[in-house]
Amino acid sequence: MKKFKLTFQKGILFCLVLLMIFSVTSCKKHEDTPKDDVKITLESDKYTLQKTDVAKLTVTVTGSTDTTYSWMYDTSLLNIDANNQLKVIGDYSTKRTVEIKAVANADKTKSATISITLNVTPIKPPVKDNISVGIKGSSEVKSGKTINLEAVVTGSDNQTVLWEVKSGSEFATIDSEGRLTASKVSGDKVIEVTATSLADTSVVATKVITIVAKPELTQEMLDALNVDTIGFEGYININLYTIGLYSKLHSTHITVVKTAMDGTNWYAEYLNGDTNTQMGLYYRNHDQKACQVSVSFMNEEQYTPMQADDGSSVSWEDAGLYNNLKGLKLSDFQFNEKTWRYEYVGSDERLDEKIVASANPYDFIADGFSLIIEDGEILGIYAKSKDDYSIAVGYKAIQELIVAINFDETVDVKRITKFSHENGVHDELAEAIANMRALKSYTLDFKSIVASYMYTGLVQSGYTEYVTQNDCYFLPYSVTYDKKGNEIHNYKENADYGYHKINDNLYNTFFTNKAGGYNATRAYQTDFSAAKPTFAFAAEIFRSYYINAKDGTTTYYVDNVMSSVASTFYYGVGNDENLYGLFATEGRISSTETFTPYVVVKDGYIIEAAFYFYVGSMYGVVEVKYSDFNETEIPQDVNIDFTPRQVPTSWSELTVNVSSDGPSTVDDEEVNALEYFKTFYGNDNIDNELPFFGNVLGDTYGFGLTTIYTPGGTSNAELSVVLYYDVPLGLDYTIDAPLKDIKDYLVSLGFVENKYGEFNKDNIWISPQDSNLDLVIYVWKK
Known part of the structure; x- marks a missing residue:
């Protein structure tokens, strides 16, 4: 347990959200100066920065003997050192403009501001209506040979691209026609080639190409791989093709892969595409099964078995999450003059699958593998996938895995283990946690300070929640400040809402209606404790x-890996505010100080909690305060009374919106879902044949719309109904759990899944999908 003293005080929270104020002043004594005479200018030698650039700032203060100044800027993205050198230190995914302000210390009303543009060239997802670039051609070229690469530009009549060898230009050249000529090399070399669209120079495709030298393979080289601890690091080239009679390359993308293993443990780093955050994946040989390892917020090791397509647990042996290169023989490989590699031709038909599984955390259906050899050593492996239709909806993907092998002492096989208990320190916190769980009532104040890259300024709001045995009553408010800087909560009229217990196994959400009463909006068939x-x-x-001995409090900071424990500090209505806790992470106070989610304990209770969160384009700080322990009551003027809502059990209790023939939605008609499906399928018994997804997802149905759906492997559009379900995110930041529940439910009813993730039984077709963290289900007939 690390003990330290913070160098900031309670007013930290307002500063944390923007993380923007950082002052640099000199130690000179300030002298009085007529303020009207003070002037300040600010200049930079660069006004556009890439992530690795450095700019020199120049500040001039005149009209005063005090020439010092203070900086104001976003310290989560930028840093200005003592020499006024400006550097980019933070991460960002889109081009943006930030402001830097210099304020004269002699007169705080005098300042100078400049705008700096931060450039980035992100890999854009395939969007049919936008410009995209793909690179068509081999991912390998033989030593001293030439190959032709073709740039495929969609979304523009301008097909011209700028070719460049971005990395490894000493080993290859490329001309304006895409002819890539490799130098003669003694060992394999990996280069990167880019094609930049001249119609939109922000659109760039990158392709990793290996220059293949004619290698020599010996048994001694294979024997060097007979180790338990080994790591793989490299790339996956992902080529997306249109689906149809004349398949065309749409775009090319690269994904970085990194894994490490020791025979018992396996670790991988991967990029969460929904949140653009780097994540860790841990597996262990547990009772001879391949189990994902995690430590729960309750400090318990959890083992979740890997599952095969049929739902059975996968053994450690079959999973392949270990060094599969051990024990290979020279006779297992044959040199292929066409591919210029030693390809595996041994008797283990699943070895390519296990090799790829050990080196790559992403789905990849291998179609053989070969060795990358350089300077008398096996440096890596190459594998190509079979056709894959699950990576990008509406596209066929072909992947190529190129990874280096590492088996020296630098291989770090990260593990997850339980946290240790320290007497005295943890005992006080454990008592406070137990006391909070045992409370019959309390008052909770939730305040968020939110900023976004999409707009300027702050949005400050919150709610007061009265938690009792039968109700969680919310009063939302906005935040303003008076002239003295005191915070004021402005409660909104007729905007209260909450959870209300109906019986021991049912509770509802409710909102204020126009008449000033309440309407139930969702039903939950479980214990009311789930609402708190x-x-x-x-x-x-x-x-x-x-x-803090002065006020009798102890502040505890969670381990960074467990930051999403903040989701247990509060529980709002709906997904939006609850996302903040799920995406809690380490926050930055200054260029050198950070903090993780924390709780404040006093007199045996948690009286306060706070955390920083980052959700895509939004970020900010949440502060939660707890009071009136076992004394809270619903305000006397509030009467929570409404007609209870039950969890729907059939399509007859839901509706769908049937679109009109025209482009306007004004004439769309909301009809009973069961009656519509009877007509849609021409089957009066459809209620017994079309699965009711509420049996699995509960009362999470949002709405349904008639639409058009194009099934996988075809270009023929089908009339369909898309159903939206408002399911919460899991602690892994995904909706994988409810998505899996739906798929398991369909299989249990006899539906058969095809390679496009679509299910069919008696011409009832169903496709459950994750649409940007929304669970949508398409249903149609052929």
Whole structure:
């Protein structure tokens, strides 16, 4: 347990959200100066920066003997050192403009501001209506040979691209026609080639190409791989093709892969595409099964078996999450003059599948593998996938895996283990946690300070929640400040809402209606405790603390890996506010100080909690305060009374919106879902044949729309109904759990899944999908 003393005070929270103010001043004594005479200018030698650029700032203060100044800027993205050198230190995914302000210390009303543009060239997802570039051609070229690459530009009549060898130009050249000529090399070399659209120079395709030298393979080289601890690091080239009679390359993308293993443990780093955050994946040989390892907020090791397509657990042997290169013989490989590689031709028909599984955390259906050899060593492996229709909806993907092998002492096989208990320190927190769970009532104040790259300024809002045995009553408010800087909560009229217990196994959400009463909006068939903050965490996951003897409080900071424990500090209505806790992460106070989610304990209770969150383009700080323990009551002027809602059990209780023939939605008609499906399928018994997804997803149905759906492997559009379900995110930031529940449900009813993830039974076709973290289900007939 690390003990440290914080160098910031309670006013930290307002500064944290933007992380923007950082002052640099000199130590000269300030002298009085007529303020009207003070002037300040700010200049930069660069006004557009890439991530690795450095700019020199020049500040001039005149009209005063005090020439010092203070900086104001976003310290989560930028850093200005003592020499006024400006550097980019933060991550960002889109081009953006930031402001830097210099304020004269002699007169705080005098300042100078400049705008700096931060450039980035992200890989754009395939969007049919936008410009995209793909690179068509081989991912290999033999030593001293030439290959032709073709750039495929869609979305523009201008097909011209700028070719460049971005990395490895000493080993190859490329002309304006895409002819790539490799130098003669003694060992394989990996280069990167880019094609930049001249119609839109922000659209760039990158392709990794290996220059293949004619290698020599010996048994001694294979024997060097007979180790338990080994790592793989490299790339996956992903080529997306249109589907149809004349398939065309649409775009090319690259994904970085990194894995490490020791025979018992396997670790991989991967990019969460929904949140653009780097994540870790941990597996272990547990009872001879390949199990994903995690530590829960309750500090318990959890083992979740890997599952095969039929739902059975996958053994450690079959999973292949270990060094599969051990024990290979020279006779297992044959040199292919066409591919210029030693390809595996041994008797193990699943070896390519296991090799790729060990080196790559993403889905990849291997079609053989070969060795990358350089300077008398096996440096890596190459594998190509079979056709894959699951990576990007509406496209066929072909992947190529190129990874280097590492088996020296630098291989780090990261593991997850339980956190240790420290007597005295954790005991006080454990007592407070137990007391919070045992409370019959309390008052919770939730305040968020939110910023976004999409707009300027801050949005400050929150709610007061009255938590009792039968109700969680929310009063939302906006935040303003008076002239003295005091915070004011402005409660909104006729905007209250909450959860209300109906019986021991049913509760509803409710909102204020126009008449001033309440209407139930969702039904939950479970214990009412599920509507309250759970405080479901162990004291041990908090690894740092600070004791404030003056006010009798102890502040505990959670381990960074467990930051999403913030989701247990509160529980809002709907998904939006609850996302903040799920995406809690380490926050930056200044260029050198950070903090993780924390709780404040006093007199045996948690009285406060706070955390920083980052959700795509939004980021900010949440502060939660707890009070009136076992004394809270619903306000006397509030009467929570409404007609209870039950969890729907059939299509007859839901509706769908049937679109009109015209482009306007004004004439769309909301009809009973069951009656519509009877007509749609021409089957009066459809209620017994079309699965009711509420049996699995509960009362999460949002709405349904008639639409057009193009099934996988065809270009023929079908009339369909798309159903939207408002399911919550899991702690893994995905909706994988409800999506899997739906698929398992369909299989249990006898539906058969095809390679496009579509299910069919008696011409009832169903496609459950994750659409940007929304669960949508298409149903249609052929």
